[in-house]
Amino acid sequence: MILSDPFQLPVIDLSAAAGPAPDRARMRRALHAAAHDVGFLQLTGHGITPARTAELLRVTRKFFALPEADRRAVDNLDSPHFRGYTRIGDERTGGARDWRDQLDIGAERPPRVPAPGEPAYWWLEGPNQWPAALPALRPAALDWIDRLGAVADLLLRELLTAIGAPADFYAGAFAGGGHPHLKMIRYPGSAPDGAAQGVGAHKDYGFLTLLLQDGVGGLQVEGPDGRFHDVPPRPGAFVVNLGEMLEVATDGYLKATNHRVVSPPGARERYSVPFFHNPRLDARTSPLVFPHASTAPGATRDPDNPLFAEYGFNELKGKLRAHPDVARRHHAALLTPAAAV
Ligand SMILES: O=C(O)CCC(=O)C(=O)O
Numbered sequence: 477m478i479l480s481d482p483f484q485l486p487v488i489d490l491s492a493a494a495g496p497a498p499d500r501a502r503m504r505r506a507l508h509a510a511a512h513d514v515g516f517l518q519l520t521g522h523g524i525t526p527a528r529t530a531e532l533l534r535v536t537r538k539f540f541a542l543p544e545a546d547r548r549a550v551d552n553l554d555s556p557h558f559r560g561y562t563r564i565g566d567e568r569t570g571g572a573r574d575w576r577d578q579l580d581i582g583a584e585r586p587p588r589v590p591a592p593g594e595p596a597y598w599w600l601e602g603p604n605q606w607p608a609a610l611p612a613l614r615p616a617a618l619d620w621i622d623r624l625g626a627v628a629d630l631l632l633r634e635l636l637t638a639i640g641a642p643a644d645f646y647a648g649a650f651a652g653g654g655h656p657h658l659k660m661i662r663y664p665g666s667a668p669d670g671a672a673q674g675v676g677a678h679k680d681y682g683f684l685t686l687l688l689q690d691g692v693g694g695l696q697v698e699g700p701d702g703r704f705h706d707v708p709p710r711p712g713a714f715v716v717n718l719g720e721m722l723e724v725a726t727d728g729y730l731k732a733t734n735h736r737v738v739s740p741p742g743a744r745e746r747y748s749v750p751f752f753h754n755p756r757l758d759a760r761t762s763p764l765v766f767p768h769a770s771t772a773p774g775a776t777r778d779p780d781n782p783l784f785a786e787y788g789f790n791e792l793k794g795k796l797r798a799h800p801d802v803a804r805r806h807h808a809a810l811l812t813p814a815a816a817v
């Protein structure tokens with residue numbers, strides 16, 4: 477007998493949002509269950525064409541194929557805004573080294589250096605660093621941010637409707653475009669010491685993450701049994717997971733789920749591009765008004781990972797922890813937990 481894998485992620489076809497009412501209702505029921513029970517799903521029917529997706533992966537691979545000097549020309553050590561290139565082994569999750577390199581990109585905005593008394597999270601706003609050796613990257617990345625922002629916005633509205641909340645409850649938190657974040661990532665195979673941590677177990681900081689992964693695999697999700705389960709790549713689908721803000725907003729009714737990436741074996745490379753649908757830095761995530769609020773179990777309480785309702789503090793916590801070299805170089809004064817908030 478073949479047992480079905482209980483961790484096969486639910487597949488949600490977002491095109492049903494514009495379809496006949498019965499299809500829409502069925503999709504919303506499935507979305508409600510996925511967000512409440514698992515916190516992860518595979519998203520199809522999102523309207524991003526295979527050609528556009530292939531082009532983004534092509535430009536991602538090209539960036540990592542540039543000579544090291546061209547990648548180092550946009551080193552994130554030179555950005556107080558945590559933008560640019562992080563070398564393999566310079567990022568940390570759960571206190572241990574991640575074996576990946578990456579390019580961090582956000583909305584292209586002028587720097588907003590916090591004045592005395594203003595929250596330190598304004599450091600997270602600022603210009604990107606674009607690789608001069610690959611001019612095609614900038615338009616491709618900014619276009620992807622726009623398009624996935626629109627998909628994520630629709631998905632969030634469908635999710636809020638699905639659980640009985642007003643669809644536009646968080647419109648104010650995203651006013652002006654929110655604080656989107658795109659990460660182009662390469663996992664360059666196994667580390668020389670044999671450690672398998674591509675990226676360590678973590679939750680994402682914001683509302684929703686839409687992940688494009690290539691065909692290699694390695695992403696794993698923590699199940700209710702506390703074990704990590706593979707999320708096999710599904711061609712044409714984005715892996716979607718809920719971030720800490722939705723867990724905070726719903727007092728744990730919706731789940732931000734731990735996930736990690738196991739390094740590909742040997743010298744095999746894996747590429748992925750998560751898009752993080754984050755609200756404005758100064759958005760205070762108000763508790764969601766919805767009919768299931770009374771059954772919410774409470775958000776996770778982990779002394780090593782406090783959850784902040786004001787989004788900017790939640791992201792700043794993560795960035796200081798993940799990029800200690802950038803933090804030491806530009807933000808030494810923020811390195812005590814009390815200073816960061
Ligand atoms: O590369 C992946 O598949 C996941 C990456 C991830 O979880 C993250 O960067 O937050």
Ligand SMILES: [Fe+2]
Nearest residue numbers: 678679680735
């Ligand atoms: Fe993540």
